[in-house]
Each structure stands twice: as C-alpha cells, then as structure tokens.
Amino acid sequence: MKSLLPGSPVRDHFRVLVSDLTSGRSRVEEVDGRDAVAGGSGLAALLFGKYGRFDQPWDHPDQPLIFAVGPLTGLFPLMSKTVAAFRSPYHDQYTETHAGGRSALCLAFAGYDALVITGRAAHLSCLCVGSQRVEQRDVRWMQGWDALASGKELRKLFPGSGHRSILRIGPAGENGSAMACINVDTYRHFGRMGGGGLMGFKNLKAVVLLGDGVHEAPGGKAYAKLFQQVHSRLTDTDMMRKYHDLGTAGNVAALNELKSLPWRNLQQTTDPAVDGISGETFAQKNLLRNMACAGCPVGCIHIGYVRQKFHEDHRYFYRQVSYDYELIFALGSMLGVTDAAESLLIMDQVEKTGLDAMSAGVALAWAVEALEKGLVSTDETLLELRFGDAKAFERGLELLAGRVNDFWSALAMGVPVAVEQYGGGDFACVLGQEMAGYATGEVFFTSQSMGFRHAHLDSGGYAWDQKHEEQDVHAALDFLTTDEQKRVLLCCMVSCLFARGVYSEELIAECLETVGHGELAGKLDQVGRHAQNLRWATRFATGYDPAKVRIPKRFTEVVTWKGPLDVEYMNALRTEYARRITTMADQGREALPQKSGETK
Known part of the structure; x- marks a missing residue:
C-alpha cells in the first residue's frame, strides 16, 4: 500500500533535508529508525543525536534547529503539529516545543519528515523550502521588524496561499532573548524555551515552508471509512464544544x-x-x-x-x-x-x-x-x-x-x-521555566519543574491535583510517568494533544495499519517507551540533573481549594520523580552516539 505523506511508497527510513546556513547549501539524507521512534518527538531526539553538538553550548554555529513531523501527518484529523527541537538558550540543554498552523502539512507536502538547519548565515536571511526548491534569501532590510509586519511582507515575497507556512521571529529573537518564540502563521507559536533566540543567533529571520509537492493518497475503502470514523469521534463529542465554543x-x-x-x-x-x-x-x-x-x-x-x-x-x-x-x-x-x-x-x-x-x-x-x-x-x-x-x-x-x-x-x-543579579528568588514564579497558569498544587509544581519540557503539557499533573486529595507519592508518580509516555507517543505521530482522549494506542495502530505502516503499528508500546527514554537521555547528555531542581518559596505559600500546600509531600514527590527520570535516561543512553558523553 502507498502512503500520502511525505511521498510514496511507504519507507522504512526518514527523508531529512539538511540546510547549512553558513555555506548556503542543502542536501537530502535518508535516516534509519522509523520503527524505533516513528517520527515527531522521537525523530527529533534521534536527529539531535546525529547532528547536534553535545560538547558545545547552544550558540555554537553547528548546533541544529530541527523541525519534525510524524507518519500520520496530513492523513488523519488533528495530526497537525510540528515538533521543533534544539539546544535551548534558556538552560543550554536539549528541549522541544510544538506548534500547529500550516507548518506540519507544508513540511510533509514538501516531501520531508524533518528539516534540520545548521550553521549561521552571514547576515539576516530567510530560508525557503519546497519540494523542488531550497533558497536562502538576504532580508537584511527586515532587521528589527516586528513579527506581524514581517509576516505580511514575507507573504508577498513567497506567494503560495493555502500551501505555505511562514515561521518568523520578532525583535526579541533578533536580540537573542531566551524567551523569544517563533511565530507560525500569525496565530500559532513554537513558544517556549527560546527557539526564537536560536533563530536570531543564526541570523534566520524566517523559514518559509512550501507544501507544493503532489503525493498519492491512500487507496481503498478502509482508509476512507476509518478517516470518517475518526472525524466523527472528534467532532460529535464534548471535545468539539469544549475547544470550539469558549475554548x-x-x-x-x-x-x-x-x-x-x-x-x-x-x-x-x-x-x-x-x-x-x-x-x-x-x-x-x-x-x-x-x-x-x-x-x-x-x-x-x-x-x-x-x-x-x-x-x-x-x-x-x-x-x-x-x-x-x-x-x-x-x-x-x-x-x-x-x-x-x-x-x-x-x-x-x-x-x-x-x-x-x-x-x-x-x-x-x-x-x-x-x-x-x-x-x-x-x-x-x-x-x-x-x-x-x-x-x-x-x-x-x-x-x-x-x-x-x-x-x-x-x-x-x-x-x-x-x-542572580538582583535577588528576589523567593517570589520568582519559575518551575524549570516561567510557570504555566495552574496553581493546582504539589503534583503539578513537581511535574512542571522537573518535566522534560518544563511544560504543563508534559503530563496531566494539574488534573491529578484537582481529582485527588490523598497524598500517595507512588500513585501520583505512576500517573505522571505513564501519562508522559502516552503523550510522547502522540507527539511522535504528531497529534494535537487536545485529541488525546480520542487517539488511543489501539486507534493509532489502526490508523498506521490502514496507511501502510503495519510493522510500526505492532510495536507502539515499545516505540513510546523508547522515545521517552531517548528524549531523557538526550536531555541528560546536555547537562540536565533533576536532583538540582529547586522550587521557589512562593509556591510553598500557595493555598488552593484543598488548603495550604504540603511542602513535605512535594519534596517526597521531587525525590521519587528524580529517581524515575534518571532511570529512564539510563535506559535510553545506549541509543545515543558516543559523542554524547562529552558535555559542556
């Protein structure tokens, strides 16, 4: 059976475009590992192991900026996200962030599972990528332009409405801020951990993705029937009302x-x-x-x-x-x-x-x-x-x-x-990075402060706090690590996490089988565990130590519907979570290249 994206027939390897901003040259490489990591988050970690510099800081010109999609991108509803991965300006460790818009479909229709950007341009530039075109254009005259004005101008420079995605930075990125985002198609973002600052360092004002390739759609009645079933489950349930109405x-x-x-x-x-x-x-x-x-x-x-x-x-x-x-x-x-x-x-x-x-x-x-x-x-x-x-x-x-x-x-x-310079650490609302908006209690504060992306979407810690008054450390940590693995699998596909209630492992397997990835469909539990461990191993290899994570005093003063926060319980959660994270990293370390042993 042939698959729609990216290209056909179904391949065991990944098709990766590597663009070097320093030389202005690009090449397409075939990378093995489909059945081990599927795509998305797993693929991004795999590619950082291949192209990243574990022994150099985030602002070494050779450090890559990686954009990756999954095996179901464009084939089923809400398989619409792109994973961006890089060594972060915020903490100088490996990280990732996700965005939607048109980025995923455009990268897939251009014929690539991933785009890897290395090097540093001599001056402010824009990289345009299509199925038959890779162009690096001088945009020095856009220096200092805000992200919205830049988007308007880039749409004129690179026509292709409907099959084009524009990723760009504003002044914060150009100035190297560690909290600079990458704006995607005006209303979506690779938001956290400073991807915009990395683009600014690389003198990369924008990346334009042209989804201009033509690919064969999956044939047969089975695919059409399953697509309709998934579409109905996503739109005929409370999910549609929850996220569409008030959002x-x-x-x-x-x-x-x-x-x-x-x-x-x-x-x-x-x-x-x-x-x-x-x-x-x-x-x-x-x-x-x-x-x-x-x-x-x-x-x-x-x-x-x-x-x-x-x-x-x-x-x-x-x-x-x-x-x-x-x-x-x-x-x-x-x-x-x-x-x-x-x-x-x-x-x-x-x-x-x-x-x-x-x-x-x-x-x-x-x-x-x-x-x-x-x-x-x-x-x-x-x-x-x-x-x-x-x-x-x-x-x-x-x-x-x-x-x-x-x-x-x-x-x-x-x-x-x-x-560090002015004091005020007691009231710094930082959980690995500046906090997300869930002051729900001990489990969430632990999960965001120590989680892989320091994001509220690493796992459902906020939901555990709201549903459980009992203080069971092992039950809470079982939930966090298992929930993380399920989300990692979705992020290998790459699904919007709003659809996690619909895309069970069984449904994902059925979707993969229908479009020709039968071997991958039969090992999803293994893929999820491997990708989870590989991500943690990559993070550790760039300097992460969960035992050094501290939660500022302000969080210990929080009072929720359950009453004052219990510091002893939160410390027990942190100790056990650090142990489990370290175990996962140890299990994933064997998949890393030898050079990963050299850290900054």
Whole structure:
C-alpha cells in the first residue's frame, strides 16, 4: 500500500533535508529508525543525536534547529503539529516545543519528515523550502521588524496561499532573548524555551515552508471509512464544544473558583474580579471568529478584536488578536489586569515583539514585585510598573524584547538570570521555566519543574491535583510517568494533544495499519517507551540533573481549594520523580552516539 505523506511508497527510513546556513547549501539524507521512534518527538531526539553538538553550548554555529513531523501527518484529523527541537538558550540543554498552523502539512507536502538547519548565515536571511526548491534569501532590510509586519511582507515575497507556512521571529529573537518564540502563521507559536533566540543567533529571520509537492493518497475503502470514523469521534463529542465554543479560556473562571488561578505574581490564587477576564466575557465582548490549524476540524483558535483610538477625530484601529487560557493567565490575572480589552492589547504587543507570552507575563509580574520590594528601582526598569497598569506592561514588553539595559537584558534571558543579579528568588514564579497558569498544587509544581519540557503539557499533573486529595507519592508518580509516555507517543505521530482522549494506542495502530505502516503499528508500546527514554537521555547528555531542581518559596505559600500546600509531600514527590527520570535516561543512553558523553 502507498502512503500520502511525505511521498510514496511507504519507507522504512526518514527523508531529512539538511540546510547549512553558513555555506548556503542543502542536501537530502535518508535516516534509519522509523520503527524505533516513528517520527515527531522521537525523530527529533534521534536527529539531535546525529547532528547536534553535545560538547558545545547552544550558540555554537553547528548546533541544529530541527523541525519534525510524524507518519500520520496530513492523513488523519488533528495530526497537525510540528515538533521543533534544539539546544535551548534558556538552560543550554536539549528541549522541544510544538506548534500547529500550516507548518506540519507544508513540511510533509514538501516531501520531508524533518528539516534540520545548521550553521549561521552571514547576515539576516530567510530560508525557503519546497519540494523542488531550497533558497536562502538576504532580508537584511527586515532587521528589527516586528513579527506581524514581517509576516505580511514575507507573504508577498513567497506567494503560495493555502500551501505555505511562514515561521518568523520578532525583535526579541533578533536580540537573542531566551524567551523569544517563533511565530507560525500569525496565530500559532513554537513558544517556549527560546527557539526564537536560536533563530536570531543564526541570523534566520524566517523559514518559509512550501507544501507544493503532489503525493498519492491512500487507496481503498478502509482508509476512507476509518478517516470518517475518526472525524466523527472528534467532532460529535464534548471535545468539539469544549475547544470550539469558549475554548481553553473557559478554564479561567473554573480555576479561579478552585483557588488555582495565579494572580499578581501568585500572591493570590483567586480574585472576585475574574469576571472581567473570564472566557465568557471574552466570548461575549471580544470574540470575532474561530480558526483551525490545517487538518483540524475543531477550530480551537479564538480570535478576539479590540478597538484602539489613534486620532483625535475618533478614528480607530481594529486589532485582531488570538487568545486562550495561557495568554489570559499570563497577560491578565498574573499581572492584575482585569479588563479583557486591555489584556488583548498586551497580547497584541507580545505578538509583535515575538516573546513567549507565558514567560514574558511571568517575568513582568516578577519585575513588579521586585520594584515594590525595592530590589530594583526605576533606574533599572525605566518606568513605573504596577499590577493592573496595562499601558506600563505594553511598554515593558518593548523594553524586554529590546534588551535595552542591563536589567532588561538579564530578565530577557529568564527570571533566574535576573534573580542572580538582583535577588528576589523567593517570589520568582519559575518551575524549570516561567510557570504555566495552574496553581493546582504539589503534583503539578513537581511535574512542571522537573518535566522534560518544563511544560504543563508534559503530563496531566494539574488534573491529578484537582481529582485527588490523598497524598500517595507512588500513585501520583505512576500517573505522571505513564501519562508522559502516552503523550510522547502522540507527539511522535504528531497529534494535537487536545485529541488525546480520542487517539488511543489501539486507534493509532489502526490508523498506521490502514496507511501502510503495519510493522510500526505492532510495536507502539515499545516505540513510546523508547522515545521517552531517548528524549531523557538526550536531555541528560546536555547537562540536565533533576536532583538540582529547586522550587521557589512562593509556591510553598500557595493555598488552593484543598488548603495550604504540603511542602513535605512535594519534596517526597521531587525525590521519587528524580529517581524515575534518571532511570529512564539510563535506559535510553545506549541509543545515543558516543559523542554524547562529552558535555559542556
């Protein structure tokens, strides 16, 4: 049987495009390992082992930036994500981040399982990749352009609407910020861990993916029938209503009720002013339309609009800004902003600067408290920052992205870097990186602080906190490690994690079998475990030590619906989780190349 993407017939190897920015040359390589890692997250770790420099820091020109898709990309609904993997400017260790938009389908239709970008361009450049075309173009004149203006210009330079994905950075990335994101098709992002800063170091303003290849679709009635069944299960269930109607913004009021919504740098976990920024308020007052990533029938992307006066004769700008729970937390409640329109304007500024929304919002919240406590003054911050002052936060984002002085430059490399210079570690809301918006308790704080990506999506720790009052360390850790393995398998496919309730291992196997990957379908449990271990081994080989992870004092002061946080329980979780992570890394180490033994 032949498969649709990327190319046909079905191959045991991966087809990888390697582009060297230094020389301007590219080559296609065949890489073995399909039945071991499937694709996506597993493939990214495999490719870092092949092309990465374990003995050099993140800003060595030879360090790769990897984009990888999976064996079901474009073949089934919500198989619509791309994995970006790299050595992070934030902690100088291997990491990954995921994004949707059109990136996955365009890379697959260009005929590649992965794109590996190495080297450093001599000047600001754009890399364009298609099925018959690889071009590196000089874009020095776009220096300093914001991410939204850059997108408009790049659409003119590289036509191909509908079959084109534009990945670009803003000023934060060009300035090497460790919290700079990569904007994907305006409303999606490779958000966390500083991928935009790596692109900036490589003098890479943008990557344009042209999905211009023609590929044979899977034949037979079995594929069409299964596709329809999967489509129906995704759209005829509560999932469609949950993510399409209010979207993740519906979590704002719910978590506030549970005393789990961070407010004002996590000084509170609930506030009666939540109605001003609830998902219901955004939907009633500011929702303009819904959008979906390519290959997704759900449409979870919520586009809000806000009107802004720009002339005394009452002329206005109407700005369209995407929002979701994470943005409302980071640029709303965490900053004490309780007006939806003001929060949207802060979100718009984040989009322009090319900063990760969660890291930027948490960093600004820390800066407010540092200013309040006298650790810094306006001599460092250059403006007054107060909780609830939306205009000041808009200006603060410009300063953060621009790295305009020593204070803002340090903060742009992560709150921990600023803490080293100015103090304030007790109230730094950092769990491996700036926290996600779930102050649910001990299990989540442990899972984000020590998890592979330091992300709320590494596992469902926040869900365990909300469903379990008992303090069973081994049961909680069994859940975290098993749930992580299930998510890793989905991220090898690469599925949107919103679909994890539908794409069981059995259904994934059926999908793979239907499109010609029968051998892979028969070993999914093995693939999930191997990819999980390989990712941890790669992370350890670049310097990670879970025993050194610390959770700041502010988290120990949290009070949720269950009452005050139990520090002894959280410390027991950390000790056991570190042991299990180390075991997984040890099991995956044999798959690493010999050079991985040389760390920085």
